[in-house]
Amino acid sequence: MAVVLGMVIAATSVAAEPASIDAYMAQPRHAADEVVRYGPAPSQVAELFLPKAKGPHPVVILLHGGCFLKQYEGFAQTSAIAADLAGRGYAVWNVEYRKLGEAGAGYPGTFQDVATAIDLLRAEPPKRDLDLSRVIAVGHSAGGHLALWAASRGRIPASSPLHAADPLKIGAVISLAGIGDLKGQGRVFAAPCGDDTIDRLVDTAGRKDPFADTSPAELLPSGVKVVMVHGVFDPVMPPYTGRDYAAKVRKAGDRADVETIPGAAHFDLVIPTTAAWAAIVGILDREMQRLAHGS
Template sequence: MTGSRRRPLRWLALGAVMLGAGMAEAEPLPLAAYMDQPRVQPDAVIRYGGAPSQVVEVFKPEGKGPHPVVVLLHGGCYQQRFDGLPQTSAIAADLARRGFAVWNVEYRRLGEAGSGYPGTFQDVAAAVDRIRAEAARHDLDPRRVVALGHSAGGHLALWAAARHRLPADSPLYRPDPLRIGAVISLAGIGDIEGQGDVFSRACGADTFPQLLGDPQRLADTSPAALLPSGARTVMVHGTFDHVMPPFTGLEYARKARAAGDHAEAVSLPEAGHFDVVVPTSEAWKAVLAIVAREVEALR
């Protein structure tokens, strides 16, 4: 949003929801609360490549479609040693119960053959574009797609929404990419050059050198370098997030608005880095409200 008069009204409305959501929690959830979630089995599994990690789990809502699609991208510092799909399966199932088809994406992570640049990014692109080919079979609406990513997955979600701006000579370029109408980054990083050091304090100083290999690759991997994306953007951060504090989302949202995008930042009181991806948390209720609003905006 570029209109300063409308912004306070939006913040006031969202603030009421977020304040109510945050009051019930005394302290942020620990990593164990995220990692120890029971896995929920998907309705379908789709392989978009030959590597073990090149897979999408599909969670389907009841009723007749075509259904709006939430592309879900897990975090974990881009590292193979952290699970991804088992933890995000719980919020995927919850989203499906609420009428959204969920496209829960796995991708090659650091420690796996072919990961990093360009493989990790090519995986996300291929997985997202596969929605069109599977739309009829799984009752999906490829015109209503929202990307929802957590932590490292928040970066990949922002990137996926902006990749249509890649130059044709980039190894990450794909012709006619599926357009993402809105992206919701949960404690994600949008500006690797400006905020990579913040993210690396939790994930390790070698995170982005391993992922990218060459600083010159920021031009086609950092969402901030690809603005404007044209997608509605919401940066969501817990006030107690030790990995990506709220100021990082505020800064990215300002950059996106300055470039002409509709972008905002939301801070969730008393939430930490993992509250936003645990379906029993108060923070998740706030995330659900944002997802529903952004899907509705795509009608």
């Protein structure tokens, strides 16, 4: 992905000078306040970043990108925006999950990891000073898909291994260059991430209807507000993909906004020193206020 994304981003950098993949990868690791293992695999881990002030704190579930592939990082890099959000008064649950190339990844493992980690937030929320009435999932790229999927889990039928009887309620999703329609937009995602990545993720070879419980577009309406955020120069998931998915969400009866950030590409959205990130914080503040007022 680094070579492909680097080449494509370089083509736009003369006009927009967006953040490079190197700038994204070079972000220092930030230490969490708590590290929780939710399974025996090395990737079955989540980090909790807490504000210094007294709570209860609104919660951000953070899901990193990286094409769902083991060879690309993401968990360490998202610790930078997790630390930034904790400094702004949010409790942040930074989730790692098994990726393709790791034992047990793909279907159903990757999805079960995300679900397990998210539902673990309900363990002793008073001890952690968390306000679970105000929870927003924020995901970047592949993590954007997982955030949208996590908010739709209540629609998954009981016959699926991904079904959960009582999934943690997510109040809104902010998808940062994420993919909501695996079937309809899979070819766009394939350009930087590989032609067979989605097929491997959802097991198209072994399943009759592989998107039914894995693609957020197939799980609408979810009843959850969605905000699709894209950099105007993003070559990985261009802004039209967010507009198209938002249209599907609205058609199904749910609420959806689209935010296109000027001068930004794919990685500006997850580097806390960029103007794009400042805009995203504004979106998060707005949506959290909406939840606080029950709207």
